[in-house]
Amino acid sequence: MAYRETEKMRKRKAEARQRILTCAYQCVAQSGFRSARVTTIAALAGLATGTIYRHFESKEDLFAEIFRLATQREVDKVAEALATEGDATVRLEAALRQFAERALRGPVMAWSLIAEPADPKVEEERLAYRKAYARLFETAISEGMEESCIPQQDARQSSTCLVGAIAESLVGPLSPAQAGSQPEAKHHNNDPLVDSIIRFCMQGLTGTRR
Amino acid sequence: MAYRETEKMRKRKAEARQRILTCAYQCVAQSGFRSARVTTIAALAGLATGTIYRHFESKEDLFAEIFRLATQREVDKVAEALATEGDATVRLEAALRQFAERALRGPVMAWSLIAEPADPKVEEERLAYRKAYARLFETAISEGMEESCIPQQDARQSSTCLVGAIAESLVGPLSPAQAGSQPEAKHHNNDPLVDSIIRFCMQGLTGTRR
DNA sequence: ACAAGAAATGAATAGTGATTCACTACTTCA
DNA sequence: TGAAGTAGTGAATCACTATTCATTTCTTGT
Numbered sequence: 001m002a003y004r005e006t007e008k009m010r011k012r013k014a015e016a017r018q019r020i021l022t023c024a025y026q027c028v029a030q031s032g033f034r035s036a037r038v039t040t041i042a043a044l045a046g047l048a049t050g051t052i053y054r055h056f057e058s059k060e061d062l063f064a065e066i067f068r069l070a071t072q073r074e075v076d077k078v079a080e081a082l083a084t085e086g087d088a089t090v091r092l093e094a095a096l097r098q099f100a101e102r103a104l105r106g107p108v109m110a111w112s113l114i115a116e117p118a119d120p121k122v123e124e125e126r127l128a129y130r131k132a133y134a135r136l137f138e139t140a141i142s143e144g145m146e147e148s149c150i151p152q153q154d155a156r157q158s159s160t161c162l163v164g165a166i167a168e169s170l171v172g173p174l175s176p177a178q179a180g181s182q183p184e185a186k187h188h189n190n191d192p193l194v195d196s197i198i199r200f201c202m203q204g205l206t207g208t209r210r
Numbered sequence: 211m212a213y214r215e216t217e218k219m220r221k222r223k224a225e226a227r228q229r230i231l232t233c234a235y236q237c238v239a240q241s242g243f244r245s246a247r248v249t250t251i252a253a254l255a256g257l258a259t260g261t262i263y264r265h266f267e268s269k270e271d272l273f274a275e276i277f278r279l280a281t282q283r284e285v286d287k288v289a290e291a292l293a294t295e296g297d298a299t300v301r302l303e304a305a306l307r308q309f310a311e312r313a314l315r316g317p318v319m320a321w322s323l324i325a326e327p328a329d330p331k332v333e334e335e336r337l338a339y340r341k342a343y344a345r346l347f348e349t350a351i352s353e354g355m356e357e358s359c360i361p362q363q364d365a366r367q368s369s370t371c372l373v374g375a376i377a378e379s380l381v382g383p384l385s386p387a388q389a390g391s392q393p394e395a396k397h398h399n400n401d402p403l404v405d406s407i408i409r410f411c412m413q414g415l416t417g418t419r420r
Numbered sequence: 421a422c423a424a425g426a427a428a429t430g431a432a433t434a435g436t437g438a439t440t441c442a443c444t445a446c447t448t449c450a
Numbered sequence: 451t452g453a454a455g456t457a458g459t460g461a462a463t464c465a466c467t468a469t470t471c472a473t474t475t476c477t478t479g480t
Binding site: 123130151157158161163165168169193196197199200203204205207210 | 328333337361363367370373374375379403411413415416417418420
């Protein structure tokens with residue numbers, strides 16, 4: 001016997017894998033899934049094309065993983081906003097705001113996550129992603145109903161509507177056609193667009209004019 | 211000179227074009243854009259593959275046109291529902307219901323129109339399609355504000371939220387993963403799903419609990 | 421240093437389907 | 451009927467990239 005995988009090698013492989021993910025992420029964040037090429041990613045990572053395939057089954061799998069990562073990041077932020085002080089409506093409002101503002105700040109990635117056409121495996125992840133948001137909101141709505149600051153309703157259905165209303169409102173501003181028109185480093189805090197989305201959503205939830 | 215396009219020929223060509231559209235429509239309604247093949251469509255229309263290209267620039271163009279047609283049909287129906295008697299809220303509610311119920315009745319086409327990944331030109335049409343709905347709703351909302359049965363708000367923004375909330379709520383039930391589970395000839399009138407979507411939407415609009 | 425194996429390489433391959441185009445068949449009109 | 455022009459045909463081509471794999475380079479333990 002002569003070669004056995006050692007800790008050092010394991011680590012190096014893990015690093016390579018990580019680097020691939022990072023570079024692929026970068027590609028996608030820069031111009032979406034559609035135009036991301038395996039060859040480009042490999043070059044960017046300083047690896048040969050074939051090497052990608054030692055770390056990932058297929059391009060689709062790689063992309064699905066990127067999607068999962070990007071998603072996790074977003075969902076975590078929203079979960080965080082949802083975990084602050086205040087009654088359910090306050091927390092939900094903060095969460096919706098977080099969702100919308102983050103999307104407006106990273107429009108290409110947001111668009112890829114929300115609306116860009118993609119391969120089946122990625123689409124699957126997308127459904128999961130939307131469900132993750134919906135679940136988060138659903139829980140908060142249920143809590144709100146218990147605290148009775150939100151009237152009785154089908155929490156799952158309402159959360160789906162929330163996700164839809166926000167996503168749709170963002171598609172216009174996010175879609176690549178509009179890409180150039182967004183001045184780069186805009187803050188998007190207190191964006192009136194975000195305010196009116198949130199007003200609609202909160203009204204839909206509470207049935208209370210604001 | 212010997213051959214000049216005559217009325218008869220013009221008509222025959224128009225018919226062929228129409229037939230292509232019909233067959234393509236059928237393909238899409240049956241299994242979506244992704245799996246529709248130019249060759250299949252040609253065969254279905256009783257034409258050679260190449261003939262398709264005498265009538266349409268490219269597959270993308272053909273599909274964009276189908277999308278436009280299908281869209282027009284749907285939008286017209288919603289416009290119709292919006293043109294009935296009653297105050298703005300009543301009419302809007304009827305329109306939303308029409309939108310949702312029609313989608314549930316023709317799930318494959320609805321999914322293609324709402325969510326199926328597609329080529330850029332088709333995606334462009336999709337944006338237009340969603341905007342067409344939004345515009346319709348927007349007008350009704352504005353009317354409602356004048357009639358003061360709907361409180362003051364950004365009508366465009368709200369209409370976008372409506373479209374998003376409905377579309378998102380339908381994606382789950384329509385997505386091909388669920389396809390088999392829908393018993394074929396279900397009525398979808400008084401579907402509780404539709405009711406709760408509509409409740410959310412109308413609350414969002416009016417801020418009035420129902 | 422060497423043998424045994426693992427990892428990396430990247431040019432060549434392959435699958436997929438849209439699109440082309442040289443050719444045939446048809447239409448028109450004198 | 452025949453010349454001129456148009457429509458229809460469909461097998462062959464092309465474009466695009468993901469993926470493969472024979473070969474090379476690197477690691478490891480003796």
